[in-house]
Amino acid sequence: MGDFSVNLENLISDLRRIVGDKWVVTQREFMEGYLRDETPDPVRPRAAEGLILVKPSSAEDVAGILKLANANKVPVFPVGGRTGLVGGSVPIKPGIILSLERMNKIEVDRENIMAVAEAGATLGDLIKAADEAGLFFPPHPGDEGAQIGGLIATNAGGSRAVKYGVMRNYIRGLEIVLPTGEILSLGGKLLKNNTGYDLMQLAIGCEGTLCVITKAVIRLFPKSKVMVTLVVPFNTRSDALKTVPEILRSGVMPLAIEYVQIREIEEAAKHLNERWPVQRGFAQLIMILDGASQEEMLLRCEEISEICESNSAMDIMLAETAEEQSRILRIRSNIYTALKPHMIDILDVTVPPSNLEKLMNEVDVIAAKYDVYLPAYGHAGDGNLHVHIMKEGVTDMRMADRIKSEIYKAAVALGGVITGEHGVGSLRIKDLGLVLSEKHIEIMESIKRIFDPNNILNPNKVLP
Ligand SMILES: Cc1cc2nc3c(=O)[nH]c(=O)nc-3n(C[C@H](O)[C@H](O)[C@H](O)COP(=O)(O)OP(=O)(O)OC[C@H]3O[C@@H](n4cnc5c(N)ncnc54)[C@H](O)[C@@H]3O)c2cc1C
Missing domain, CATH: 3.30.43.10 (Uridine Diphospho-n-acetylenolpyruvylglucosamine Reductase, domain 2)
Structure with a gap:
């Protein structure tokens, strides 16, 4: 061995x-x-x-x-x-x-509305600890078995990032261990900190290549008094997607605006032995709204409904109970799991939100050109699209690679990037040059050498 x-x-x-x-x-x-x-x-x-x-x-x-x-x-x-x-x-x-x-301890500091969590605690543990303290941790990157260290190392996003942002927006302090063995404490229970270069921001999203994250100070939020989930069906993708910027401009900021299509969301429900509650329309938006009172929530729902209806939405479903809302989120989070056995790769290209429809049209053109099924859905409020390259119709890995490259190029041409939340890992290294300049990659390599002179930490990840 x-x-x-x-x-x-x-x-x-x-x-x-x-x-x-x-x-x-x-x-x-x-x-x-x-x-x-x-x-x-x-x-x-x-x-x-x-x-x-x-x-x-x-x-x-x-x-x-x-x-x-x-x-x-x-x-x-x-x-x-x-x-x-x-x-x-x-x-x-x-x-x-x-x-x-x-290393999975979590302490909630109610005075500062923050949690101090060890890196091995799970997302599920953090959501529960915050809830028990009467507080709320908004982000929900799909799988609650992800650990705090992994969530920070990938700067995870997920469906509830529209209103409060991705992991980076929550991290106020980190304890890290350098590959050479020194322990560093960065930031703290602070909302402002301008003391020197911000190494904490380098550690966030480093995908385990610069340091090991051992502990984090994480910002929490007051628990919303009322939360509802809307499922809004539309006959066309265009109607659904043109609704999104109008909602974002309206001043009612949902926690999540997810775009799904009926075929894949029903497959996810079937995979869980559930039934998707809204059987109408080709395209649907799932929106999570929070508010301080029933009255405020009612007003927000009315405002959103008006915008949706002006874009030809059909009957809107309103889920008010916690059970129904978590069922909807669970089914949404399981689209990936349901499709995974038939899948070659999951992409997470991201474009300026207003270009999402153009990107999806480009994906359609690519699907027609290769005569393949490319299901696409995602975090519409963030312009973050998950396109799956399925096995159906793809004859070999070279063809899968060509399809992926064309989707990447389409995203980049629309002002986007090849990954908005999953990161580079092993899989996206050879495509980094589509987004980053040679100089950018050279600076990343120099930073890697400073942190990890012997290249022992997660070698051959992120960097070529
Ligand atoms: C069904 C499903 C849905 C998902 N939905 C989303 C989504 O909506 N949004 C999203 O962003 N992601 C999503 N993901 C991806 C995934 O949950 C995230 O990438 C997650 O943040 C990874 O956390 P983890 O603990 O599982 O890390 P791992 O997968 O174990 O590791 C991920 C990376 O982090 C590094 N790492 C792990 N722990 C540490 C540490 N302590 N210190 C330093 N580096 C470390 C690893 O070396 C690796 O590079 C989804 C995944 C699944 C399976």
């Missing part, structure tokens, strides 16, 4: 000394779940042989592991909940898989 130069027995016994015997796993059958993420099988990178799974319990443990790995030039792969969609956490070289799952 292992092809690094260090004596393997010594490495394993040093790791055991740091975290305890029980938390160093060397048998492959006990690390299977750590060898892959949620990336569709046809494009997911394969895990290497020669891996050791290590589960630290503190930042000091993480520092000890990284110091040891750095001294011996052993690759380290930080993993979270393994829900990523670009192969970011897959250990593609012999080395150490670093799971922070034992």
